[in-house]
Every structure is written in C-alpha cells, then in structure tokens.
Amino acid sequence: MPDFDIISVGGGLGGASVAKAMAERGARVLVTEREAKFKDRVRGEWLAPWGVAEARELGIYETLISDCGYHPTGWDTRLAGNSIGLRDLAATTKPAVHPMTFFHPRAQEALLEAAETARAEVRRGVRVSALQPGGPPRVTLEANGRSESLTARLVVGADGRGSMVRKWGGFDSKDDPDQQWLAGILIENTAAPMDYSVGCVQSLRFAYSANVSSGRSPGPLLLRGAQQRTRHDGREGRDALHRGVDQDWDEC
Ligand SMILES: Cc1cc2nc3c(=O)[nH]c(=O)nc-3n(C[C@H](O)[C@H](O)[C@H](O)COP(=O)(O)OP(=O)(O)OC[C@H]3O[C@@H](n4cnc5c(N)ncnc54)[C@H](O)[C@@H]3O)c2cc1C
Numbered sequence: 001m002p003d004f005d006i007i008s009v010g011g012g013l014g015g016a017s018v019a020k021a022m023a024e025r026g027a028r029v030l031v032t033e034r035e036a037k038f039k040d041r042v043r044g045e046w047l048a049p050w051g052v053a054e055a056r057e058l059g060i061y062e063t064l065i066s067d068c069g070y071h072p073t074g075w076d077t078r079l080a081g082n083s084i085g086l087r088d089l090a091a092t093t094k095p096a097v098h099p100m101t102f103f104h105p106r107a108q109e110a111l112l113e114a115a116e117t118a119r120a121e122v123r124r125g126v127r128v129s130a131l132q133p134g135g136p137p138r139v140t141l142e143a144n145g146r147s148e149s150l151t152a153r154l155v156v157g158a159d160g161r162g163s164m165v166r167k168w169g170g171f172d173s174k175d176d177p178d179q180q181w182l183a184g185i186l187i188e189n190t191a192a193p194m195d196y197s198v199g200c201v202q203s204l205r206f207a208y209s210a211n212v213s214s215g216r217s218p219g220p221l222l223l224r225g226a227q228q229r230t231r232h233d234g235r236e237g238r239d240a241l242h243r244g245v246d247q248d249w250d251e252c
Contacts, residue, residue, distance in 0.1 A: 002136040004030045004121075007152040009128045009139065009165050013044065013104075015158030016111035017060050023120035024059065030150065031115060032141055036125035038105040042184030046101050046197060046210050053095035060111060064102060067110035071098040072211060074196035081251060086196060101197070101212045103186070131155060131168040180206070185241055200251070 006022055008015040011033030019031045047055065047064075055061040065071075075087045090098045116122045123143070130140040136151040157165025166173060197210040 002151040002153050004028045004150065004152040006030070006154045006156060007032065007139055007150060008156040008158050009131070010156075010158035010160060011112050011115075011122060011124070012108055012158060012160060013111060015156065016108065016115050017058060018156055018158060019115035019120040019122070020060060020063075020111060020118045021058050023115060023118035029115070029120040030152070031112065031120055031122045032126045032128050032139075033112070033122070033124050034127040038108045040105055040186075042104065042186065044104050045184075045212050047099055049089050049093040049095040049097050049099055052097045052100050055100070060114070063110055063114040064100065064107055068102045068106040068212075069100045070102065070211060071100055072196050073098060075099070076193075076196055076198045078198060078200045080201070099197070101210045103212045128159070128164075131165055133169055183241055185238070186212070187242070 005027040006018070006029045008019055008029065008031045011019070011031040015031055015033070019029045023029045052061065055064060061069075073088065073090075075089055077084050077087070090096055112122055123141070126141050126143040128139050129142045129147070132138040136153055137155045138149055138151050139155060141148045141150065155165065155169075157163050157169065159165050193209070194211045198208065200207045
C-alpha cells in the first residue's frame, strides 16, 4: 500500500486547500512545503467573487474570513484620474458575493493550520527534489541534509508557476509572452480608500490598491504594473517602488 493517498508538492494556497478538503473527506494526505515560514511577499491578495463562491464550496471560506479575510464593498476603476463608477460586485456578478482580500502569507499559514486540523500531515522546510511517475508515483524529500522516499496514490503538483512536478511528470506547458510586470507593496497610512478597491489605468501604467486590513494584517496593498521591466532590489528598490506608487496614486 502506498505511504499516502495524496502527497502535495507545495503548501501554498493551492496545496493547503487541496489537503484540507481531501483530509476532511478521509484521505491520508501529506503536504510538503519548502518554506519553514512564508515570506512577506505580495502575490494574490484579492479573491474575485467567483473565487469566494468556490472557497465556500470547498470549505475554506470560514478559515479565511475568520482568520484574515476582509470584504471590500466596491470596485472603482479610474481612467486617467476619472472614476468610471463605483461598482458593487455583489450586486453585479453571478456569485452575488463581495470579493475578499487578505494578506497572502497569513492566508497561507491559516490554510496550512486548517489542513493540519483536518489531520493532514504537514511538513515544513522540506523540499521535494524528485518525482518518479508510475504506479505508485514516488517522491524524494530533502530536509536537514537527509533524504526520504515516499509513495502516494496521487501526487499533486501545487508547486507554483515554475512547477518542477509539471516537468517531472512530462506535461507540456505553453506561456503567453510577458506583457506587463507587476510589483506590490504593503503600505500603512496612505490616502488609499479602506473600504473599496481601486484600479487605476494611467498612460501605459496600472496601479491597484486594496485594503487587506483585518485581524493580524495591516494596511492597504498597492500594486504597480508597467510594460517596461524595472528591477526593484533592496532598500533603494523599495524606495523607488514606493515613490512610483505614490506618483501613480496622486495621478489617480
Ligand atoms: C504580484 C502578484 C499578484 C497577484 N495577485 C493576485 C490576486 O490579486 N488575485 C489572485 O487571485 N491571484 C493573484 N496572483 C496569482 C496568485 O498568487 C497565484 O495564483 C497563487 O498564489 C497560486 O497558488 P499556489 O498555491 O498554486 O502556488 P504558490 O503560491 O506559488 O505556492 C507554491 C508553493 O510550493 C512551494 N514549493 C515549490 N516548489 C517546491 C518543492 N520542490 N518542494 C516543496 N515545496 C515547494 C513554494 O514554496 C510555495 O509555497 C498574483 C500573483 C502575483 C505574482
């Protein structure tokens, strides 16, 4: 018999959600996550109404809303500084619910904790270094200089955009050419609205703000997109990004 029914490679929002849902349905699940603690990184803070509806169906909505989720009540699109109208997404989308915002690293922790509560085994600081497809598939884990090999009925590749599981499994992928680059920063004490999200299109740039303030996660999040790639590194890069976001915001 395989060691587990399911091994998830990756314990981000995807891997943790699968683990929680399947463990609650009786599967023996192992989640492997290479980060021992999630980094303070902007990557997915606004869950669209259809995502909120799916979160409810999957049984992760309560975890998110009780731990770190926040429901903004509107969406404002601004073109060259002019609002084209504040939209109530609950009233104007099929799922008829407001979107949800959260601080991504906090949501990742909350869902992994929920997966553990549902009796999934969660291993942090563990990197999957190889996958051998077959019956059953076998994964190799690396942690603290030691290697371990485990089998499962199903291996879930929840290891993100640069997925190695996809490569090891022999799956093809096609990428659209890059057209926009986005960088985000979590800021406190700005003039950005707290109760609705704003998307500003200004020349060829795009700026976005959402309040992710709830429970343990402070302040609005500001994202800035551009067609030309600028590398923002270290303190200097952070200051440059901050200035750019302020400029976008003023122009909005
Ligand atoms: C700047 C930015 C803004 C975004 N904004 C939004 C948004 O507002 N709304 C939205 O819906 N989406 C947004 N997204 C997309 C969203 O972030 C992703 O769709 C989502 O994070 C995917 O979750 P995931 O769990 O599949 O992958 P990831 O979040 O990438 O998680 C993969 C996990 O796998 C782990 N891992 C990888 N390889 C291994 C390995 N070999 N062994 C063990 N662990 C491994 C990683 O450490 C990571 O924790 C945004 C993305 C970016 C980059």
